[in-house]
Amino acid sequence: MRSSRSRRRPTAGITAALTGAVLSAVGFLAIGATLRAAPVHADEVAYLLNVTVRPGYNFASAGDALAYGHGICERIAGGTAYGDLISDVKAHFANTDEFQASYLVSQAANEICPAQIWQLRTSAAGYQPPPL
Numbered sequence: 001m002r003s004s005r006s007r008r009r010p011t012a013g014i015t016a017a018l019t020g021a022v023l024s025a026v027g028f029l030a031i032g033a034t035l036r037a038a039p040v041h042a043d044e045v046a047y048l049l050n051v052t053v054r055p056g057y058n059f060a061s062a063g064d065a066l067a068y069g070h071g072i073c074e075r076i077a078g079g080t081a082y083g084d085l086i087s088d089v090k091a092h093f094a095n096t097d098e099f100q101a102s103y104l105v106s107q108a109a110n111e112i113c114p115a116q117i118w119q120l121r122t123s124a125a126g127y128q129p130p131p132l
Helices: 012-037 044-052 062-077 082-092 098-112 114-124
Strands: none
Touching: 044 062, 044 098, 062 082, 062 098, 062 114, 082 098, 082 114, 098 114
16 A cells, blocks of 8 residues: 555645745745835935035035036936036036046936936946046
């Protein structure tokens, strides 16, 4: 007489493993959709801390720094190319430092208008700084 254990189909373990894998994948997809759907929020305080404490920009006031950052965001939303943004920042601050300019642009995008980050990244694709 065979026990009930030996009557189990050999595919039962495979089915259980496959079901677990499918449920895990569905769970990960749900988490990913939730994270993607999360709204992005501006953090003007972080922007101010990052650009007013850092030397090189010399904004007259916090209000001027915010206005400048919002101006960058408006230009990103308006479709201004990344290279043009960088050139303008360099000209405004009379500084040829590529990093200083890109830092200010990225801080504005990341902290003031995070919804525009993808547009900025798309615009920066293929950008090459001018030769020294």
